[in-house]
Amino acid sequence: MNYLNYKNKSFHSFRFLKEFESILEEARIEFGENKNLEVDLLFVTAWRMKKMNNYYRGKNYTTDILSFSLECKQELSFFETLPLGQIIISPWKIKKQAREFNHSLKREFCYIFAHGIAHLFGFDHLTKEDEKIMNSHVNNIMEKLNIKRK
Template identity: 65%
Template sequence: MNNLAFKNKSFHCFKFKEDFFNILEEARKEFGTKKPVSVDVLFVTKNKMKKLNNEHRNKNYTTDILSFPLESEKELDFLDEVQLGQIIISPWKIKKQAKEFNHGLRREFCYIFAHGIVHLYGFDHMTEEEANVMNGHVDNIMNRLNIKRV
């Protein structure tokens, strides 16, 4: 069984944990991971996210998600599960984006989480080509779960 360690240090009441588990399972299938996967998720306030984004990316603004892949998969191959890494989420930013893009809150949280999981699998969006590949994986996961933009 997949493992989702979850800690909420924001003021947001989170309602989509089951969806996050489903996204984790679909990502495992998407990338052909045979073992269960494990991800740590932390929700933080907008100010804390701004500070973390500045520390880790030299960007002085609040972002929606930060992903920190665990890059020792081969060294930890003896474990019964694959530890993908950590994800930090700003519920404040996700709520703001949902309103801006006219997306439902569930859809926005799930999309951002799937995006973060794909990052943990080593994908990025620095170029248009990379973005297309990455977004393709995110769309595959979202479509299989029937989570739409509404």
């Protein structure tokens, strides 16, 4: 069983816990991990996300997600569950993006979470080729769960 530890410190309610748990399981399969996964998830206000984005990335604006992977997979191999890392999400930014892209809230929240999980598995989008590979994984997860754009 995968573990999704979450805390909501934003002003928005969170309605997609079951979907996030399903994404975590599909990501485990997509990325070929045999062990169950553990992820810490925190929802924060737009103001807090802006502060964190500035502190950790030097970018003074609110972003949708920050991902912090644990880079000690080998050292933790004795655990039955693989702790992947932490994901921080700004619900305010996700809701804004859903309106801008004409996506459902469910789709936007789920896509961003799957995107964050891909980061925790070591994928990034610094180059066009890396972005293509990462998006392919995220899209595979979304398709398997039948989470559509609208």
